[in-house]
Amino acid sequence: MIKAEWFYWLVGAVFLAMAAQMAVDRSNPKRHGSAAFWGLLGACFFYSSWVVEKKAPAEPLGVAVLAMVCLGGFQLTGRGVPRTTTPEQRTASAARLGSRLFVPALTIPLVAVVCASAVKHWRIGGEPLLEAGSETILGLGFGAIAGLAVAMVVVRERRPTVPLHAGRNLLESMGWALLLPQLLAVLGSIFQVAGVGEQVGKITEQMLPDGQKYVAVAVYCVGMALFTVIMGNAFAAFPVMTAAIGWPVLIQQMHGDPPLVLAVGMLAGFCGTLVTPMAANFNLVPAALLELKDQYGPIKAQLPTAGALLVCNIVIISLFAF
Amino acid sequence: MIVLLGVLVVIVGFATRRNPLLVVGVAGIATGLLAKLSPQQILAAFGDGFASSRSVTIFVITLPVIGLLERNGLQEQARTLIGRLGKLTTGRFLALYLLLRQLTAALGLTSIGGPAQSVRPMVAPMAEGAAERRHGPLPERIRERIRSYSSSADTVGLFFGEDCFLAIGSILLITGFVNSTYHTHLEPLQLALWAIPTAVCAFLIHGFRLLRLDRSLDRDLAAPGGRSAADGSHTAEAAK
Numbered sequence: 135m136i137k138a139e140w141f142y143w144l145v146g147a148v149f150l151a152m153a154a155q156m157a158v159d160r161s162n163p164k165r166h167g168s169a170a171f172w173g174l175l176g177a178c179f180f181y182s183s184w185v186v187e188k189k190a191p192a193e194p195l196g197v198a199v200l201a202m203v204c205l206g207g208f209q210l211t212g213r214g215v216p217r218t219t220t221p222e223q224r225t226a227s228a229a230r231l232g233s234r235l236f237v238p239a240l241t242i243p244l245v246a247v248v249c250a251s252a253v254k255h256w257r258i259g260g261e262p263l264l265e266a267g268s269e270t271i272l273g274l275g276f277g278a279i280a281g282l283a284v285a286m287v288v289v290r291e292r293r294p295t296v297p298l299h300a301g302r303n304l305l306e307s308m309g310w311a312l313l314l315p316q317l318l319a320v321l322g323s324i325f326q327v328a329g330v331g332e333q334v335g336k337i338t339e340q341m342l343p344d345g346q347k348y349v350a351v352a353v354y355c356v357g358m359a360l361f362t363v364i365m366g367n368a369f370a371a372f373p374v375m376t377a378a379i380g381w382p383v384l385i386q387q388m389h390g391d392p393p394l395v396l397a398v399g400m401l402a403g404f405c406g407t408l409v410t411p412m413a414a415n416f417n418l419v420p421a422a423l424l425e426l427k428d429q430y431g432p433i434k435a436q437l438p439t440a441g442a443l444l445v446c447n448i449v450i451i452s453l454f455a456f
Numbered sequence: 457m458i459v460l461l462g463v464l465v466v467i468v469g470f471a472t473r474r475n476p477l478l479v480v481g482v483a484g485i486a487t488g489l490l491a492k493l494s495p496q497q498i499l500a501a502f503g504d505g506f507a508s509s510r511s512v513t514i515f516v517i518t519l520p521v522i523g524l525l526e527r528n529g530l531q532e533q534a535r536t537l538i539g540r541l542g543k544l545t546t547g548r549f550l551a552l553y554l555l556l557r558q559l560t561a562a563l564g565l566t567s568i569g570g571p572a573q574s575v576r577p578m579v580a581p582m583a584e585g586a587a588e589r590r591h592g593p594l595p596e597r598i599r600e601r602i603r604s605y606s607s608s609a610d611t612v613g614l615f616f617g618e619d620c621f622l623a624i625g626s627i628l629l630i631t632g633f634v635n636s637t638y639h640t641h642l643e644p645l646q647l648a649l650w651a652i653p654t655a656v657c658a659f660l661i662h663g664f665r666l667l668r669l670d671r672s673l674d675r676d677l678a679a680p681g682g683r684s685a686a687d688g689s690h691t692a693e694a695a696k
Contacts, residue, residue, distance in 0.1 A: 145514050175513075182507035193496055195503030200481060207478035219527050228529030228536065235525055235533045242518055243564045243621060250645045270644040271511055271628075278517040285521050289528040300523025305516065310477055315625045316512045317480045319632055320505030321466075324484045326637050327501055328459045328491030366470050369626065370480075373633050374463065381638060393646035396630050397619065401654045404615045412470055420571035420607035424580055427596075431604030432611065439612060439662045446657040454653075 149176030206310025249273025322373020331377020366412025462487030557613025
């Protein structure tokens, strides 16, 4: 049986390899900070396996996470000068390879979907080939490996260090922001342990008439959107609103279909992202890039769509979830 | 009730534009302390949370592939493809871009577009170009509106396309959070499938609004400037 943890080790190894490249990259003024941040992240991917199996204490991992927060939060990471091709080389290469360039990129989702739907049922000696419950994640891993192999053939690249360097450039350009979604998930679970969701749930229950399915759906969706407007990120709003109303009321009490309720609930949060200046990277940064006088121009263009889509999401849950 | 102060920390932190990593870290510690957890328990909560949410970060495994392809002209090829669609009106062009952005994001190719990579260098200039071809030089106000709509097509397309791809952060966040918190079992694929109805609505609604942009441009540019519909070519020539 192929285990999901093996794949996490592969991701950890990729981080460690890239951290090693960063440590010796003299074009990066903060190379030690960068290498420490990504190296720590890679090491945490390995150590986490034992934490998940309860074979090692979680506290050292918590210390490492806070160390990464400090490294990223106090701007101790940086990026080197990317070693890449010139625009002329790229144009020539694009003209030569044409739309074949899309094939490796499309291989990744294709393999992931095949693993999640077909390979899922394959068995060897009565045991499933892929660890039960992790088919999609493993599919993504196989997809990435297959995509890389196809890409190497398509662009006729033999050196494995080239894609690693190219991937590291993308990693450095994203920087510490890459850790944020995972950290928001951590915050969500701490909110959960501390009972934040329950408190918000108590407040909503007091305001919510009993057993009103559609009102509850509307409260969940509008709550997701509003919380997202406040926090600037649907990822941060999701654990709070789901613990408050999505899970206890819509799923446990009213027996809504969990994947539907949660997937559409997250999309209701995205409606909030469309209209908040807090989501700077999506709304204010484009306005600056496009040299708009009105920095709220994109938000104004998105506002009616966001409102209509919020209604759509409420309708979709109301119609199909129960 | 006092644990809700943790949410307040997040709100104040983001509102005063502190570094998001620090905001989230401090909010986590503060919430833990308010809930009367010991420092050791808080560290363990951070550790356990990290370990069970690793799936959010695994998309990194695809970066070497995307990086290698970009080195070899992936963005340029995308540009060429979009360039072939150049002979369109502003609204139709943007609606088509919205569709392309949604479809590529649904296949996991989220970094193909974006305000820096595609909107500023390609989409906005082409949308403006289409309007100029039809109406002649554009007033500043109209130019701003077209650029704002160009940005909106990119953002809406990304948001409501990417969730149909199962390995995207938000889908993995949902499964990571729910599976670890409620000891249940959700598959990313089920969630991705339920993102499709909203994706279709997003395309219909925003696409319709982009197409209507053409009519509002016709109206705004034809009315006071006088008869540009009839002798538009002359006005455009004269303005040069």
